[in-house]
Amino acid sequence: MSVSFETRGNVAVALVDRPPVNAIDAGVRAGLLDAIARAAADPAIDALVVACVGRTFMSGADLSELGSSIPPPPYAALLGALENFAKPVIAAMHGTPMGGGVEIAMACHYRCATAGTRLGMPEITLGILPGAGGTQRLPRLVGIEGALDLLLSGAPIDAKRARELGLIDEIIGDDVVEGGVGFARQLIERRAGARPTRARPAPPPLSESMIAAAVARHARGLKGRTTQNLVFESLRAASDLPFDEGLKLEARLSANSLETIESRALRHVFFAERACGRIPGIESSSAPTPEVRRAAVIGAGTMGSGIAMALADGGVSVSLIERNQAALDRGLKIISDNYTQSMQRGRIDAATAAARRALIQGSLAFESARDADVVIEAVFEDFDLKRSVLAQIDPIVRPDAVIASNTSSLSMTALASLVARPERVIGLHFFSPAHVMRLLEIVRGARTSDATILFALALAKKLRKVGVVVGDGFGFVGNRMMLDGYFREAEVMLLEGVAPERIDAVMEQFGFAMGPNRVNDMAGVDVGTRVRAELAKRESRPPPYHVVSDSLTALGHLGQKTGRGIYRYEASDRTPLPNPELKLLTQALAEKYGVAAREVSDEEIQERCVLSLVNIGAQILDEDLAYRAADIDVVWTSGYGFPRWRGGPMFYADTLDIEYVVSRIEKYWPVAPLLRQLASDGRTFADWDRARGS
């Protein structure tokens, strides 16, 4: 039984216990209905408290029930029974009540929560409109603008804010049952009766100016999205229609929202991010979850200092090792400045900043890595240097310690060649800035052991990153697709005479936050040139492979940092301006490499940038460098700015139809064999993933 029933004097308590996060499934709904009936049948009961044991109040709908028809009893029956109960019903919350859990709480008459509670309506992040009365009850409790903010951002708020908004009535002590019962007693004493949310006045009509202001407040998250239109329609119903009619409209819109490509894409990425922690053929449950307490990072440059912060943010203590005092001081200063800035921006409090900073100790000796569970080197991208650093660290560290490299281009298998235990060596490809970017490419070398892979996945989790295990090929997964596909095409189009502004505009329209040329200028044109120079030692690529960027690098036109790159910049201004010099450069290069000027349509720009990703993604799967198509989608949505609401390149191809994708790709490039195979079998990448049992 997932719900127990007890009485404390004249207060009944319905206690939900469905580990791990009290997701609301059929058993929970039935159990709560049962508890309500028992409380109703007992005349000695004056109030009913709904609370949960474990980590949190009901966190939300059971996502596995989504999309199928929801098994009985329906939500509506439960919500109606709570709301129509004759005596006060109190939701007593703790943890992270989300979505359906908050909708249940809103159907109760009163709400209280422990101080640490964070609650929210995150449905929009999955492209879904709440369907259990959320859009009808929320504006009756917090007003229309508060409802707009909660429903459009999807972000949780803390108990204090929830109380200010009117979403909860009282903040209680940490024992949630005791607190809930205490609050119930106060209500009984005050003779506060049942207080159905539905009986509260309807909110004022939603005006166009309110919508415009809310959209402006949440513009970033809503770019390219459509779910917000359902939120507006449903909130309009809350003010315009009788309550029950509003519920009906909401239910219909909510069901429709599940069918949209946007929602399917967002849910695909949500599940893909969870699935990539499971590796086919490696039984993670058989091994204990590895503990990561101490780490050493070698090199305190851009990446090393960011990685040290990522570790400290995850509660791991770090020895940050440099080759000389000046470099170490520079790195430690970057770290201190960063924590001070986060504090000034209100992201963390002073105590947290100090505690995290204190977890990082500088050192000039490899000996400081002696106790580390993991060592991550982030020295210059130089094969001999990195290989020797790994070999030197090997005899110092514990035999079970993991030895990792943050290389972005070198072969992990080759880097491990001088290490006595290559099975403990792995690539941890962090992205810049390492303490912010969510993606961690975990690169398995030829001899990396399963235990080491599991360790890396556990580390990613501890740092709250998505770890995707990839093979040790050219550019791993993300950079290979970017350099051989997306960015390469963007450069060839420059040679064909297409303006960089147009390419960027088309890709921003597609949903990338920034087009490829702006990204190149922002990152520094030389960064790519350096990575490609290393990669060329593994495999060469024929010209005109990135000749524009490489020429700009040679000229010292490195992008924003030098005021000139693909675009031109005024001093201390990041706005890209037209750059007449680029035209001359691309014309000269086009002539040199025999690239003819062409008219290129917007459709072609988009196809060449996006479908090149699909084609190379398929090759990567064929070459066994990624376990699943969905893993590639995670890499691109969490590390390279591919719009999450399009589900990643491989999911996007599925939604376009694979046969159609093949027909377009063959206009430009040889089609990857796997794509042809899928098209002739009438299958999708999702089918391919499923058939592989992943």
Ligand SMILES: NC(=O)c1ccc[n+]([C@@H]2O[C@H](COP(=O)([O-])OP(=O)(O)OC[C@H]3O[C@@H](n4cnc5c(N)ncnc54)[C@H](O)[C@@H]3O)[C@@H](O)[C@H]2O)c1
């Ligand atoms: N910058 C990026 O965007 C990025 C992204 C992913 C991966 N990477 C990779 O991360 C690594 C580091 O890149 P970065 O941009 O931080 O470089 P960086 O030049 O900023 O920092 C490298 C640091 O390593 C130190 N170092 C060099 N030799 C050392 C030694 N023997 N012992 C201790 N310290 C030593 C240097 O003093 C320097 O501070 C490279 O392998 C790079 O390819 C970089």
